[in-house]
Amino acid sequence: MTTTEPTGPTRTAPAVELERKARSALRVYQVMAFVTGVMLLLLTLEMILVYLVQVGPEVQAWIRWIPFVHGWIYVGYLITVFNLWSTMRWGLGRMAALVAAGVVPVLSFVMERRADRWFAQDLPGLVEAAGRRRPAARA
Numbered sequence: 001m002t003t004t005e006p007t008g009p010t011r012t013a014p015a016v017e018l019e020r021k022a023r024s025a026l027r028v029y030q031v032m033a034f035v036t037g038v039m040l041l042l043l044t045l046e047m048i049l050v051y052l053v054q055v056g057p058e059v060q061a062w063i064r065w066i067p068f069v070h071g072w073i074y075v076g077y078l079i080t081v082f083n084l085w086s087t088m089r090w091g092l093g094r095m096a097a098l099v100a101a102g103v104v105p106v107l108s109f110v111m112e113r114r115a116d117r118w119f120a121q122d123l124p125g126l127v128e129a130a131g132r133r134r135p136a137a138r139a
Contacts, residue, residue, distance in 0.1 A: 012130070012131045014130045014131070015127045015128070015130040015131035018087075018126065018127055018130040019123065019127045021087055022084075022087050022088060022119070022123055022126065022127075025080070025083045025084040025087045025088075026084060026115070026116070026119050028080050028083070028084075029080045029081065029083070029084045029098075029112070029115065030112055030115075030116070032073075032076055032077045032080040033077065033080075033101065033102075033108045033109070033111065033112035033115075034108070034109070034112065035073055035077075036070075036073055036074060036077040036101075036102045036108050037105075037106065037107075037108035037109050037112075039066070039069060039070040039073050039074075040070060040102070040103070040104075040105050040108065041105055041106070042066050042070070043066050043067060043070045044105050046063045046066040046067065049063065050063070074102050074103070077102045077108075078099065078102070081095065081098045081099055081102075082095070084098075084115070084119075085098065088118070088119065088122055088123075088126065089126065090118065090122070094115075094118065097111060097114075098111055098115060
């Protein structure tokens with residue numbers, strides 16, 4: 001016997017779109033968390049070389065760009081944190097933890113894994129809730 005009805009729950013367009021947007025936000029966040037973490041480690045190395053080892057001006061000239069690049073990358077990281085946080089509708093505590101991860105060496109790698117677990121736990125409920133909402137009436 002052949003049926004044309006789908007087996008299992010059907011998903012509404014808002015639910016599908018929300019899941020797509022959430023997965024995209026997570027991927028971009030994961031990339032930026034890695035890049036920010038690497039740049040923060042480079043910044044830490046640069047500070048050790050400049051302030052503790054007190055390398056000469058010729059070495060400082062080669063590594064002078066690191067703080068500026070890290071600063072701009074951190075701004076991009078903050079944007080991706082806000083995008084993921086608002087898409088997933090997480091609490092302020094999670095956003096604060098993700099923001100702090102960009103300024104504490106190695107923490108961005110740890111928080112990226114934790115955000116992935118939070119995402120996996122929260123996405124099904126978020127998509128289900130989006131599927132239950134009625135679409136807004138069009139004028």
